[in-house]
Amino acid sequence: MVDALAAVAPRFAVSARQEKLRLLDRLAECEIHGPRSLGAFHETLCFLQAYPDDAEVLTRVDRALEQFPARVKRLGVPAARRLRDSGIAGTSLDYPFGYPMARWLARRFPRDVEILWEQFTEEERLQESLVLLLNPTEHDAFSDEGGLGWRRWLEVARAGRALTDLQVLLELFDRANLDAATRDWLFESLALPIGWRLHGAGASRTFAKLPWPRPVFRGGGEAPSRRSGPRDFIREVRRPLPSLRAAPRRLAESLIEAARLAMAVRFRELFAFSYANPGDVLVAD
Incomplete structure (x- = not known):
């Protein structure tokens, strides 16, 4: 059924709509045991949501996506690991994100x-780098030669607060x-290998949708174009710009939050989003 839904997803005739509803209703009642099939189901739902x-x-699609954390949990830990780095709610990812x-x-x-310390191997580099973050009077206490060392130093810097190692290091x-x-x-x-458990609202590709009062529906229309040619590009360049406003x-x-999230769950970072200025954001009618 997952394959059947994927096949009918880009079709928008009346009969295709009816088939989508039928398959969505049946899949809502079915358990999907394989991580590969569950991942394919997720991608099809994301397409249908767009x-x-x-x-x-x-x-129906929104309801199906809401069920994904529970579906991933029911896979069990070994199978769910195969969805690691997928950006699906209920999974996890790791990436050496920038500051x-x-x-x-x-x-x-x-x-x-x-920070996933078990994956980190550059301890000597970390030791040398952290020296640059300290006041000169702290150097002797920090060094491995008779000092605390970087692991103990993080504990001291935590000062009993409920902070993660990443939060302490960022501080x-x-x-x-x-x-x-x-x-x-x-x-x-x-x-630094930074691990991220994709739980809660806005913490995955699954729940990255922004609320919008006027969604665009494609019922009875043509499938969205997956590939544009040179003529399409030229036509778009020549089209007058819509009115822009702050x-x-x-x-x-x-x-900005949505843009950062869209990049982070795909292991990407863009300067324009990392250093975004709300005053530069424009919207068009």
């Missing part, structure tokens, strides 16, 4: 993001007497 036939199809994205993740998902970088470019380069050079602050911030 290109729904009508409100009824969209409602701006790591700081955003630690603030946005403080209990679900942490050290925040207060370091380094210019922004040097700070960002130093953090990125460590290539986005209200709240909307601008939500769009």
